[in-house]
Amino acid sequence: MKILKSVDLYKYNTMKLHCFAEIMYIPESVNELVELITMLKEQHLNFYCLGAGSNIIFAERVERPIINLMFFDNSLCYCENGIVQCGASVRIQKLISWLKNYSLGGIEYLFSVPSSVGGAVYMNAGRGRKFNMSISDYIQMVKYLDLSDMKIKTLCGNEYFSYRTSPFQKINVVILNVFFKFKKQELAVTERLIKERLEYSKKTLSADKPSCGSVFNKVNPFIIRLFMGKVSGGAMFSQKTPNWICNMGNATAKDIENLVGRVIRIHRLFLLKYNLEIRFFK
Template identity: 35%
Template structure:
């Protein structure tokens, strides 16, 4: 799949690598970006952000810097122990913080979101791919929208972000997490292979109709609890998943219903 797969262990190491490969086509891999990768394609260079910036800094009064490589579960634990909170319900995401910002992850649908991570972000630390320099981008310039951000246009690499959180007693945080974990277990395909939500915007009735007529393709099937999720039986391929995505999109077009992808596809 990848001719070269890199796991830089610091920002400086990442910068050196980018300067070396800047004329090459690069793919940045984080966690939590709802990614579907073409398993029939070879990629020249993939950079995994797992270890680039694992820093967590508490500046006081609810202001934190969180590195892109910190898992969201650790972020939640650290801010809760410091007596702050706000996004505990992201506890179930298999995500690094950079991926959370990239996708503007949150809770709730497009029409009535409970919150998005952009509600807490003050500014984002990035590498600008136009000149390979480290910069800060203020929230107003991040073009955050429902599961969208300027970072999806591939002009920047997220290194971390500053967030501002409200005070919250640890007991309240624990109760929010407990309730969210119960919801996840009840409403999601718990511990089954999936890349997360497929569509940021779609019609549930149309999705359900497609699921009735095309319940499974190869190793991919629609979720039984939520047809906005696909399940992998262990033998799924990219072609299986993209086939069902295209079926949903064409059916929405037939019924003149809006649809947009949340999953990021490496064609």
């Protein structure tokens, strides 16, 4: 296991915030992960679990230890009957490309999402609400480490997943690996869908500046549009994509928190529902 001290988190978050963590642990196997968490729990230390960092806003100094989950299981395995087993550390693009070898597909719309498989399952990543398409559509079983008793458990099926919500958000777990059953799909179809997704992203998303994707997963569509172009320090609500904050160069967590706070205050004032998707690691 690697241990990094006083780490610049710039390369660990897609918002590209320059901030520091006191300590980052990088377990390279499930055993190392279990030993590490056992040790941190014995010391009564709270910690953050980090995937690819595409939904995280780091504070300028993160005092809790960070466990980097991108190296403990990068395995991909084709099992029987079209079932695929995938480690939580695997990048979603790697999974989508690998599935082509078996003429399987279905999640090409995630090709533009800079996520790990563990993070995508935890967040139930997918397309916009109206499309009703999420990674959970293909989940057969998830193996996870339950941090309350440190036992490895399995969740079968996908009935407890909903839009951007997974059952893991309500309990304290690390997702270890996932069994999927994707649909049969010709290689040429997969390649076309990937190409279309990348073109769609280029056209509709503010991909030229660092971001964390959609800020809220439930928000009033009219109000959030009023914020397009609003600035706080180095952070700005995109002028191209609603509900999307960009780092214009030197944004901090405080700048982003400030923009998010303004949206929340208006929703509260008019008793409107909202739900924040991005997560602040303080």
